[in-house]
Amino acid sequence: MSRSALLVGATGLVGRHCLHRLLADERYAEVITLGRRPLEHQHPQLTHHIVNFEQLADYADVIRGDDVFCCLGTTMKQAGSKEAFRTVDYTYPLQIAELALTNGATHYLLVSATGANSSSWFFYNRVKGDLENALQALGYPTLSLLRPSLLTGDRAEKRTGEQVGEWLLDVFSFALRGPLARARPTAATDVAAAMIAVAQNPTPGVQAYEPEDIRRLK
Numbered sequence: 001m002s003r004s005a006l007l008v009g010a011t012g013l014v015g016r017h018c019l020h021r022l023l024a025d026e027r028y029a030e031v032i033t034l035g036r037r038p039l040e041h042q043h044p045q046l047t048h049h050i051v052n053f054e055q056l057a058d059y060a061d062v063i064r065g066d067d068v069f070c071c072l073g074t075t076m077k078q079a080g081s082k083e084a085f086r087t088v089d090y091t092y093p094l095q096i097a098e099l100a101l102t103n104g105a106t107h108y109l110l111v112s113a114t115g116a117n118s119s120s121w122f123f124y125n126r127v128k129g130d131l132e133n134a135l136q137a138l139g140y141p142t143l144s145l146l147r148p149s150l151l152t153g154d155r156a157e158k159r160t161g162e163q164v165g166e167w168l169l170d171v172f173s174f175a176l177r178g179p180l181a182r183a184r185p186t187a188a189t190d191v192a193a194a195m196i197a198v199a200q201n202p203t204p205g206v207q208a209y210e211p212e213d214i215r216r217l218k
């Protein structure tokens, strides 16, 4: 049976890999992307919509797909304030989930983060945890929460903090065993591969995939 995919964040590190894999996947007859700017990519199965994320309800008719892949996100530096960060990492993914569910979506796949927890002392983890909880409350038949650790891959923009973190984790990788293995960086391409694998073989209900699960599924 051919399915349709809705992908949000297709211009990002994980989203770009996800887009390539979706377009190469014969099970998807249609891939719909939403973004705030044009996509360089062109493909017969691909339809890209430029939307104003502040007015998502105005685009309700195009926010549809059987499987929704959410790779949206920003950083505190890019966003400029906690409030603006929460808008991109919580409000937009939740609104898209609501609108897509109304239009018949059955599976929502979110790139969340390891440590997502609405009771966390860390603002970032709290926002991710709040989003996971809000999505669970929507009642999707299948909700897949992918929780990578620090992402690695070819990023156009320089993120010094993440680069230093990646270097440190690399140097001390020998010590990251057992329960600490979760702290090892996750390749963005592995996250995209795991998303496609989970979409192919969905487990109904709510499932969370930690970094070690993502590595196993890729």
Ligand SMILES: NC(=O)c1ccc[n+]([C@@H]2O[C@H](COP(=O)([O-])OP(=O)(O)OC[C@H]3O[C@@H](n4cnc5c(N)ncnc54)[C@H](OP(=O)(O)O)[C@@H]3O)[C@@H](O)[C@H]2O)c1
Pocket (backbone or CB within 6 Å): 008, 009, 010, 011, 012, 013, 014, 015, 035, 036, 037, 053, 071, 072, 073, 074, 088, 089, 111, 112, 113, 114, 147, 148, 149, 150, 151, 152, 162, 188
């Ligand atoms: N970075 C890490 O180490 C790390 C670790 C664990 C989890 N995560 C999470 O993984 C997810 C994917 O991360 P990533 O590094 O692949 O993301 P990314 O490369 O920063 O891409 C983010 C995507 O979100 C879009 N976006 C950002 N701000 C937007 C806005 N204001 N309005 C509309 N679209 C906007 C971007 O579009 P434009 O191209 O138009 O900007 C892009 O498509 C994020 O939720 C992130 O929090 C990241």
